[in-house]
Amino acid sequence: MAPVTRALFAEIREKRYPRSRGGASHVALAGLSLRVAAGELVALVGPSGCGKTTFLNIVAGLDPDFDGDIRLAPRPDGQPARIGYVFQEPRLLPWRTVYENLALVLPPQRAAGVIEDLLQAVGLSGARNVYPPQLSGGMSRRASVARAFAIEPDLLLMDEPFVSLDHDTVEQLHDLLLKLWQARPTTVLFVTHDLREALVLADRLVLLSGTPGRVVADLPVGLARNRRHSGAEIELLRNEILRHHRELIGAAAAPTPLA
Amino acid sequence: MSAPSTARASSWLAASSLAQRIGSLALFLAVWQIVADAVHSRLLPTASAVFVALGQESLHGSLLFNLGITLARVAAAFVIAMVVGTAIGILMGRSRTVDVLFDSWLVLLLNLPALVIIVLAYVWFGLTEAAAIGAVAVNKIPAVAVTLREGARALDRNLADMAQSFHVSRWRTLRHVVMPQLYPYIFGAARSGLALVWKIVLIVELLGLSNGVGFEIQLYFQQFDVTRILAYTIAFVAVIQLIEWGVFQPLERSASAWRR
Numbered sequence: 001m002a003p004v005t006r007a008l009f010a011e012i013r014e015k016r017y018p019r020s021r022g023g024a025s026h027v028a029l030a031g032l033s034l035r036v037a038a039g040e041l042v043a044l045v046g047p048s049g050c051g052k053t054t055f056l057n058i059v060a061g062l063d064p065d066f067d068g069d070i071r072l073a074p075r076p077d078g079q080p081a082r083i084g085y086v087f088q089e090p091r092l093l094p095w096r097t098v099y100e101n102l103a104l105v106l107p108p109q110r111a112a113g114v115i116e117d118l119l120q121a122v123g124l125s126g127a128r129n130v131y132p133p134q135l136s137g138g139m140s141r142r143a144s145v146a147r148a149f150a151i152e153p154d155l156l157l158m159d160e161p162f163v164s165l166d167h168d169t170v171e172q173l174h175d176l177l178l179k180l181w182q183a184r185p186t187t188v189l190f191v192t193h194d195l196r197e198a199l200v201l202a203d204r205l206v207l208l209s210g211t212p213g214r215v216v217a218d219l220p221v222g223l224a225r226n227r228r229h230s231g232a233e234i235e236l237l238r239n240e241i242l243r244h245h246r247e248l249i250g251a252a253a254a255p256t257p258l259a
Numbered sequence: 260m261s262a263p264s265t266a267r268a269s270s271w272l273a274a275s276s277l278a279q280r281i282g283s284l285a286l287f288l289a290v291w292q293i294v295a296d297a298v299h300s301r302l303l304p305t306a307s308a309v310f311v312a313l314g315q316e317s318l319h320g321s322l323l324f325n326l327g328i329t330l331a332r333v334a335a336a337f338v339i340a341m342v343v344g345t346a347i348g349i350l351m352g353r354s355r356t357v358d359v360l361f362d363s364w365l366v367l368l369l370n371l372p373a374l375v376i377i378v379l380a381y382v383w384f385g386l387t388e389a390a391a392i393g394a395v396a397v398n399k400i401p402a403v404a405v406t407l408r409e410g411a412r413a414l415d416r417n418l419a420d421m422a423q424s425f426h427v428s429r430w431r432t433l434r435h436v437v438m439p440q441l442y443p444y445i446f447g448a449a450r451s452g453l454a455l456v457w458k459i460v461l462i463v464e465l466l467g468l469s470n471g472v473g474f475e476i477q478l479y480f481q482q483f484d485v486t487r488i489l490a491y492t493i494a495f496v497a498v499i500q501l502i503e504w505g506v507f508q509p510l511e512r513s514a515s516a517w518r519r
Contacts, residue, residue, distance in 0.1 A: 057420070060424045061423075061424070062420050062423060062424055082426075083424060084425075085421070085424040085425065087417070087420075087421065089417065091417050091418060091420075091421040093418065093435060093436060093439070094517060095439040095517040096435060096439075096517075100435075104422075104425075104427055104431065104435055104436075105425040105426075105427060131517040133517070133518075147425075151425065157424075
């Protein structure tokens, strides 16, 4: 087996939001450290408002105002790592077609081939000339995922990308994501508050505490991916984790409160 | 089957609204003709007399020349006002410091009467073409800046973050992410801008230049030649309306095609 190369090293000593309108300043993250190996799919699980999005924005370079250290392994050719970002809302340009939305993030000379392939892979070939406001929720998410894969990212950040969709659509998107990820391997940091979703997708779970967010547990998912379709096994694992990490219960959308 | 039938319905609607417009205009001309006939005064010429004068002036007189000159001035002042006003507006909308520094200037300029700006421009820079066009532009710049400042303040932060995280170049971000959000504001400013600019251009010509529609109207005013004043007015208004229909409306439609 090839030696494990590290794709991401993140050490946030503190992320503080300045006081706003008379309120005290607010510490969003404190002592959050995370290492992710190349090719790993890591789920970051924590209650709402624990700073998960803040953390992704810091890793993506959108928020330079923090105390800590983010290191991304460079590409094999020495270029800085490319980051793909799938946001919670699809964030497509409504005035550009699906095709043009993907073309936006690509150099023009290699756009056409890449886009056709990806639209095919996510099942949006027929919608290439459609404007995003006409897409269904599930289709917009597909387009947003396709855009992130289009740049051949070294690190793919996903911020609760499948919330507020119906159950069947979410399952389809999970399958699609895993299929894409297996065909185009990359390192993924997937943020969710849904433990079940994390268990379906990830190699490893990183559990975060409530505010200020820090890592409380780091658990490999032992279950082989082809056995995760069985809801019973996922449920077993989930209950096991919830027994040890009560802090997650409020956020995990538990059908039966275990407390 | 529903798509072609709605297309037909909408083209039928467009045709009927055009017919309504023409009907309304015809009614106006008819009322004008009847009233002027009844009054029978040199100071209220009939519609037909005005159109005859319009024909004569365009064929044998200097109407087309003066119309062209005035339109060129309108175009120059309009473009300057839009470009400068847009730049100032975006700057003020994006930077709090710039906004705090210059907000009062903007309010001052907005409330300065057009006439004062024109007179000062002529006094300071002479009765020149540049002074005339500059004065018109300065009259319009603050309104454009205020509109575009609103637009720049309303820019979507999420889309900006998206572009930044994907390392979309500055030029592409401006063209594909920022400008489409500003188009409605730019069109709004352009609409009201054209309406204001052409009116002020006439005053500028009347006060300090020796050709153009405004100058001609002043000439006919001194001769109490209402027929020719109205002929010039109609020609000018028609051209401005054609620009609205032929340029602004199609541009706006194509910019908002995605909303359909």
